[in-house]
Amino acid sequence: MDDKIPKCNVNSDISNSIPIGPQHPALLEPEYFNIRLDGETIIDADINVGYLHRGIEAALEKKDYVQSVFLTERICGICSSHHTIAYCGAIELLHGAEIPMRAKYIRTIIAELERIHSHMLWLGVVGYEIGLDTLFQLVWRDREHVMDLLEKISGNRVNYAMNKIGGVRRDLDPKILSEISKTMDIIKKQVIHYIDIVSKDNIVILRTKDIGILSKEDAKKYSAVGPVARASGIKYDVRDTGYEAYKYIRFDVITETKGDVFSKVVVRAKELIVSSDIVKHCVKHIPKGDIYIKLPLIVPSGEVVTRVEAPRGELIYYVKSDGTNKPARVKIRTPTYANLLSVKTMLIGHDLADVPVIVVGALDPCFACTDRVTILKQTGNEILDASNLRSIADKKYN
Amino acid sequence: MIKTALFRIKDKILNIARKKSPWVLHYECGGCNGCSIETFACLSPRYDVERFGMQEKGNPRHSDVFAIAGTVTAKNKDVVDLIYHQMSKPKVVVAIGACAISKGIFHDAYNSVGPVDKIIPVDIYVPGCPPKPEAIMDGIIKAIELLETN
Ligand code: SF4
Numbered sequence: 264m265d266d267k268i269p270k271c272n273v274n275s276d277i278s279n280s281i282p283i284g285p286q287h288p289a290l291l292e293p294e295y296f297n298i299r300l301d302g303e304t305i306i307d308a309d310i311n312v313g314y315l316h317r318g319i320e321a322a323l324e325k326k327d328y329v330q331s332v333f334l335t336e337r338i339c340g341i342c343s344s345h346h347t348i349a350y351c352g353a354i355e356l357l358h359g360a361e362i363p364m365r366a367k368y369i370r371t372i373i374a375e376l377e378r379i380h381s382h383m384l385w386l387g388v389v390g391y392e393i394g395l396d397t398l399f400q401l402v403w404r405d406r407e408h409v410m411d412l413l414e415k416i417s418g419n420r421v422n423y424a425m426n427k428i429g430g431v432r433r434d435l436d437p438k439i440l441s442e443i444s445k446t447m448d449i450i451k452k453q454v455i456h457y458i459d460i461v462s463k464d465n466i467v468i469l470r471t472k473d474i475g476i477l478s479k480e481d482a483k484k485y486s487a488v489g490p491v492a493r494a495s496g497i498k499y500d501v502r503d504t505g506y507e508a509y510k511y512i513r514f515d516v517i518t519e520t521k522g523d524v525f526s527k528v529v530v531r532a533k534e535l536i537v538s539s540d541i542v543k544h545c546v547k548h549i550p551k552g553d554i555y556i557k558l559p560l561i562v563p564s565g566e567v568v569t570r571v572e573a574p575r576g577e578l579i580y581y582v583k584s585d586g587t588n589k590p591a592r593v594k595i596r597t598p599t600y601a602n603l604l605s606v607k608t609m610l611i612g613h614d615l616a617d618v619p620v621i622v623v624g625a626l627d628p629c630f631a632c633t634d635r636v637t638i639l640k641q642t643g644n645e646i647l648d649a650s651n652l653r654s655i656a657d658k659k660y661n
Numbered sequence: 662m663i664k665t666a667l668f669r670i671k672d673k674i675l676n677i678a679r680k681k682s683p684w685v686l687h688y689e690c691g692g693c694n695g696c697s698i699e700t701f702a703c704l705s706p707r708y709d710v711e712r713f714g715m716q717e718k719g720n721p722r723h724s725d726v727f728a729i730a731g732t733v734t735a736k737n738k739d740v741v742d743l744i745y746h747q748m749s750k751p752k753v754v755v756a757i758g759a760c761a762i763s764k765g766i767f768h769d770a771y772n773s774v775g776p777v778d779k780i781i782p783v784d785i786y787v788p789g790c791p792p793k794p795e796a797i798m799d800g801i802i803k804a805i806e807l808l809e810t811n
Contacts, residue, residue, distance in 0.1 A: 285740050286721070292689050292697070293737060314736050315691050318772040325769055337766050340695025340791065384698060387705075403705035410702070421695040421791050 283618060285314050294628070300615060308610045310603065323593045328354055328428060328562060331590060338595065340421045341381050344373050345573040347426040350593075352506065353569045353582040354428050357562050364508075366430035368549040371508040372443065373416070373425050374571075375538045375545070379450060380409045381574035382531045382538075385627045386457065389528060392619045393470040398460060405453045408446050415439060430555025444546045447539040454535045461528055471524040475609040475621035478522055485605040489576020489598050491625065494530045495522035501572035512544055524625045531627075560588050573598055575627055599628045679725060679751075680809045682714040685801060686724035686748070690741050691773060692731025692765075695791040696758035700728055702794045703801075710798055713805070721747040726804050728797070732760040732767045733775035745781040753804040756783045757797055759790040766790070 279300055285293035293314035299307035319338055323331045335350040336343045348370055355362060383406040390398030410420050416439060417423035425431050435443075461467050477487065482495035492499050493516065500516040502509045517533040519526035564586035570579050576598030583592040609621050622628060689697040703710045704717055718724050721744045733741055745754070754777075759765030761777045777783055784807055787800035 285737070286688055286719075286744055292694065293740065314740070315689070315731075315734060316736065316772050317691055317732065317734055317767050318770040319767075322767065322770040334766055337693040337695070337790075340693040340698060343693070343695070400706050403702065404707060407702075407705065407707045420793065421699065422693070 281615065292628070296618065296622070298610070298615065298618060303614045303616075305610050305613055305615065305618070308607050310606060312603070320593055320595065323590060325589070327588045328560065328590065331593070332427060333424065335593075335595075336422050336424065339597070341384065342377065342573040342575065342578070343422050344370075344377050344425060345571050345578055346595075348374060348507065349569045349571045349578055349580040350582070351426050351428050352571070353567050353580050354562055354584075355558070356567045356569065357565050357582065357584050358558050359563075360429065360556060360558055362430045362556060363553045364550045365434075365552045366554050367508045368545050369431045369435055369554065370426060371512075372435070372542055372545045372549075373413075373423065373431075374507070375542045376409055376413055376443075378538045378574045379535055379542075380406055380413070382535050383409070385531060385574075385623075386528070388623055389471075389620070392623050393466060395464065395466045398457070398464075398467075401453075401460075402457065405450065408449055412439075412443055412446055415442070427555065429558040430553070432555075434554050435549070440546050440549065444543050447543050447546075451536055451539045454532060454539070458529070458532050461532060467528070468525070470617075470620055471528060474524045474613060474617050475625045476521070476523045477605055477609050477625070479520075481605060481608050482522065485608070486601055487576075487605050488601045489572070489574075490527055490530045490534065490627070491576065491602045491605065493517060494519045494526040496520045499577075501570050501577050504570065506569070506571060508545060511548070512541055514541055524620060527625050561586065562588070562590075575599055576601060599626070602626055603628070676809050680805055682716070683725045683801075683805050683808060684716050684718040684723055685710075685726045685728050686718055686721055686744070687728045687730070688741065688744060690729060690731045690737040690761075690777075691734035691767075691775070692758060692760040696730035696760070696797075699791045699794050700730065700757060700797055703798055708794045708798060710801065713798075713802065715801065715805075722749060724748055725752060725808055726801060727752060727754045727781075728757055728801065729754060729777055730757040730761055730791075731775075732764045732770075732773040733777055733780055735772050735774050738774055738780060741777070741780050751808055753785065753807050754781060754783045755785040755787060755800050755804050757787045757800065758792060759788060762786050762788060 281298045281300060283298060284295040295311040297309040298305055319334060323334060326334060332347055332350060335346045338346050383402050387399040387402035413423055414420050416435065417425050417433060425433060477495050479496045482492050482497055496518055498516050498518050514537050517530050517537060519530050562584045564584050566583040568579060568581050570577055578598055579596040581594040582590055585591040606626060609625055687700050702708060727745065727748060756762055756777045760767060764773055764776050767773045785800050785804050787796050789796055
């Protein structure tokens with residue numbers, strides 16, 4: 264009798280999959296999630312990226328070093344100066360040259376201003392996703408102060424073209440320096456106000472506390488970087504290695520222990536305060552002197568790796584030079600790429616409505632950065648493992 | 662006779678309604694995101710496009726204006742085409758940024774198949790890398806005028 268009753272596999276019978284993306288109201292950039300649900304609960308997630316793959320690494324090999332700086336800047340509009348800091352830093356390392364102290368300080372100021380505008384952008388979008396539009400409007404209003412500063416310094420709001428090989432392109436005069444430090448006071452005051460809102464507001468707490476938990480072990484297992492790792496209790500910040508002017512600045516690395524979206528909000532909000540302090544310190548202690556040194560167009564052969572802490576985490580550049588005026592190979596590992604692996608762990612077990620909060624709130628993804636490796640085949644999907652990728656690379660570079 | 666006159670009146674009323682509240686759909690199809698964040702900055706209190714009745718909407722079927730940024734990548738080509746055809750008529754396409762207009766800095770990247778006007782018809786071009794939010798707003802306002810004359 265018993266074996267006549269068909270066994271009911273609850274999961275496979277009532278589970279269904281919901282496609283999210285590539286174009287979706289909650290996503291600012293095209294990416295595709297195939298979410299498998301059991302009722303309202305997420306049981307599996309499939310992430311498909313690559314919609315923004317343009318072929319930048321290949322295009323970089325066609326350009327000379329001076330031109331390629333502009334292209335690396337346009338890998339991602341939100342962390343544009345970090346890309347150029349890493350790339351110019353790599354080329355300066357190949358030359359064995361040290362850039363002037365003033366240039367280092369200016370680079371640090373721009374990098375931290377960029378971190379402030381990126382974190383504020385993200386905090387606003389989180390407000391927008393969780394249904395707290397007031398936070399979005401508030402944060403984006405104050406973000407304009409930083410954008411104004413960047414425009415005053417460089418003439419553009421997004422891609423500033425401040426860094427060049429051997430230093431920076433524009434100097435900061437005393438007037439703008441005092442304006443920067445005044446703006447930082449405003450930002451700091453406002454950020455304290457946001458932290459107050461975020462820690463008391465019921466919408467924020469209900470929608471972010473205990474959502475998308477990434478434990479310390481998982482964060483280590485999936486090699487999370489940046490604020491995502493720091494919210495899970497891993498004290499890892501590349502600024503500690505002391506590139507540019509960070510060697511001369513003491514600052515706190517903010518960490519939280521819980522690893523849910525709320526801790527990520529807190530980490531990023533507190534980092535805003537740290538960043539504004541760093542900018543103020545740099546403005547106060549900026550040394551006098553040249554802003555760049557002239558370096559030859561031909562770069563000595565060799566290979567180097569540089570790391571910087573972009574707003575979203577550790578950004579790695581590998582540059583190989585063969586003694587000509589064009590890079591032989593540039594490889595970029597962006598922070599979102601490292602963090603993407605942990606998304607699945609964060610999603611499983613939560614409700615469908617939490618997807619945007621987790622994806623945007625926890626990860627702060629930037630797919631313009633990430634999408635640089637895809638194999639496109641007209642016929643179906645092709646999954647490549649490490650050995651396939653290795654053989655493709657060998658074929659190309661041997 | 663009366664029927665056509667009635668239709669004309671209906672069209673006029675619809676046009677007025679459309680002009681008062683155009684809904685904008687934004688899609689990033691392969692740029693650096695710079696144009697996208699500037700488009701989003703239009704929603705912030707400093708620029709506040711909502712005072713023109715515009716709203717940023719995620720649904721192509723509800724939208725009248727398609728603001729598209731970025732050079733079209735191979736994987737995004739069909740998506741852009743699909744979104745365009747999902748939008749109901751009349752519709753206006755605004756190409757934002759150098760990438761969308763002429764592939765911009767990615768002109769020699771192997772995976773960009775754009776520019777946008779190769780894939781779908783474009784009505785308004787907003788140049789810049791990225792254009793300022795004021796320019797984007799101007800482009801969208803021009804698009805609304807076009808919507809009315811359609
Ligand atoms: S036009 Fe410039 S800013 Fe806009 S997406 Fe293209 S590269 Fe980025």
